[in-house]
Amino acid sequence: MKKILVLEDETSIRSFVVINLKRAGYDPIEAGTGAEAFEKLKENPDIRVALLDIMLPDIDGFEVCRRIRASDSKMGIIMLTARTQEMDKVTGLMTGADDYVTKPFSPAELTARVDALYRRLGGEDAADSTVIVQGPFRLNTRNRTLEKNGERIKLTQVEYSIIRMFMDNPGKALSREDILNIVWGRDYFGELKIVDVNIRRLRIKIEDDPTNPTYITTVWGYGYKWGI
Ligand code: CA
Numbered sequence: 441m442k443k444i445l446v447l448e449d450e451t452s453i454r455s456f457v458v459i460n461l462k463r464a465g466y467d468p469i470e471a472g473t474g475a476e477a478f479e480k481l482k483e484n485p486d487i488r489v490a491l492l493d494i495m496l497p498d499i500d501g502f503e504v505c506r507r508i509r510a511s512d513s514k515m516g517i518i519m520l521t522a523r524t525q526e527m528d529k530v531t532g533l534m535t536g537a538d539d540y541v542t543k544p545f546s547p548a549e550l551t552a553r554v555d556a557l558y559r560r561l562g563g564e565d566a567a568d569s570t571v572i573v574q575g576p577f578r579l580n581t582r583n584r585t586l587e588k589n590g591e592r593i594k595l596t597q598v599e600y601s602i603i604r605m606f607m608d609n610p611g612k613a614l615s616r617e618d619i620l621n622i623v624w625g626r627d628y629f630g631e632l633k634i635v636d637v638n639i640r641r642l643r644i645k646i647e648d649d650p651t652n653p654t655y656i657t658t659v660w661g662y663g664y665k666w667g668i
């Protein structure tokens with residue numbers, strides 16, 4: 441099992457992360473303080489990736505990152521940053537983090553980042569396995585990019601997550617609730633309308649004729665379906 445340290449003092453966020461990592465096949469090791477994190481790292485020398493929250497009760501996540509880096513250059517480190525603190529990203533990367541995820545993040549986004557980091561660490565390297573090709577579409581899950589007939593389509597993170605979800609479930613009718621849970625996460629208490637708005641925008645980008653969609657079709661009274 442691939443062990444991941446999850447350092448986060450807010451229990452609701454931590455359990456959300458842990459549940460989703462488990463679902464993605466990882467073995468999360470939990471810590472609520474910096475001190476606890478160092479203890480867990482010592483007990484589990486096979487931890488290869490660490491997710492570090494920044495605001496912690498004892499020391500901050502940057503310091504944790506710095507100390508891990510001081511003794512281990514190979515550990516994969518992802519900072520969990522707050523939405524508005526743009527500086528956190530820079531500081532985190534400066535202290536040696538490999539990546540950052542901005543809160544609130546979707547399970548799809550988090551696991552995509554963790555998977556990508558694992559691959560970069562050489563855990564499971566197969567360049568080809570990161571490309572999903574369906575019909576005219578080519579999705580690169582490493583770069584999180586989409587091409588249609590060889591042309592790049594610019595996507596937001598959410599749009600990418602939606603496409604990824606569809607490509608993982610070809611031909612399957614997905615309810616709007618399913619889509620909300622997969623893309624935005626179960627903790628997201630938004631309106632279902634956000635699903636429709638994003639699908640509408642996505643159709644404009646990927647359909648040959650957005651008023652007569654053939655890739656993302658509507659399942660009336662239920663949700664949407666991906667078909668090639
Ligand atoms: Ca915190």
